[in-house]
Amino acid sequence: MSPDELVLEGIVITLDSAGHANIAPMGPRVDRAITRLVLRPYSTSHTYQNLKATGRGVFHITDDVELLARAAVGQLQPPPSLTPINGFLCPRLADVCRWFAFDVKSFDDSAERIVIDCAITARGEVRPFFGFNRAKHAVLEASILATRISILPGEQIRRDVERLATVVQKTAGLQERRAFDFLQTYIAAQLAASEP
Numbered sequence: 001m002s003p004d005e006l007v008l009e010g011i012v013i014t015l016d017s018a019g020h021a022n023i024a025p026m027g028p029r030v031d032r033a034i035t036r037l038v039l040r041p042y043s044t045s046h047t048y049q050n051l052k053a054t055g056r057g058v059f060h061i062t063d064d065v066e067l068l069a070r071a072a073v074g075q076l077q078p079p080p081s082l083t084p085i086n087g088f089l090c091p092r093l094a095d096v097c098r099w100f101a102f103d104v105k106s107f108d109d110s111a112e113r114i115v116i117d118c119a120i121t122a123r124g125e126v127r128p129f130f131g132f133n134r135a136k137h138a139v140l141e142a143s144i145l146a147t148r149i150s151i152l153p154g155e156q157i158r159r160d161v162e163r164l165a166t167v168v169q170k171t172a173g174l175q176e177r178r179a180f181d182f183l184q185t186y187i188a189a190q191l192a193a194s195e196p
Contacts, residue, residue: 005029009140011071012039013082014050014057015090021082022046023093025071025143028059034100034123039116048114051104057118058090061098063130065139069179072143073186088122097129135172135180138164142183146190154191161187 007027014022024047028037037059041048051057062068070076081094085101092099102118109115130136142164145157161184168180 005031008034008037008061009068011060011062011067011093011096012047012057013060013090013092014047015054016046016050017053021079021091022050023071023076023080025068026059028118035120036105037100037102037118037120039118040113041116043109043112043114048109048116051116052107054089055104056088056090056121057102058085058088058092059100059102060093060096061129062093062096063136064095064175065136065143066175066179066182067093069139069143069146069183073146073183075186085122085124092124094126096126098125099123133171133173133176135168135170135176138167138172139176139179139183142180142187146183146187149187149190149194154195157187157191 006029008030009025009027012024012026016022024045026039026041026047028039030037039047067080082091083094084091088101090101092101100120101122102120104116105119106117107114142161145152145160149157165180165184168176172180
């Protein structure tokens with residue numbers, strides 16, 4: 001990894017061998033020009049299994065925090081609209097800021113976290129990125145917390161959600177409030193179910 005590579009949060013779409021789409025939030029390491037990306041899914045994930053089967057997918061940059069929140073916990077009903085990419089097996093999100101079609105170059109599956117090196121083969125911009133908003137970032141952080149319930153102590157998650165709620169209260173619009181309310185409800189239910 002070069003010193004200027006960084007983790008970029010987004011959404012990855014992959015297809016299974018039957019052509020069914022899996023939509024998952026993921027933060028690959030990317031270079032600044034986004035010419036390649038390194039995914040690190042767990043060996044049990046659909047993303048890994050699908051990429052092992054098909055060798056390609058699409059990475060998306062979006063400012064739709066409701067989509068990120070619901071994808072993080074696997075509650076995408078109704079699913080977002082997809083659209084085909086000319087000459088590429090996997091579809092992309094219809095409403096997205098930017099998308100990057102990629103082919104897998106190599107897998108390192110010697111550990112629980114798989115390292116998948118990918119090259120960008122096509123890209124496009126659908127609409128401008130909204131811009132920096134603290135509430136959107138708070139929802140992103142809460143989405144990550146929602147996926148860590150079995151890893152982090154419940155009290156730490158509660159403290160972090162409470163801190164993020166203040167940011168949302170001060171800086172959110174309707175989309176961000178809906179997304180954060182959804183995550184607060186989800187996290188509270190999951191913590192209650194996981195604790196004696």
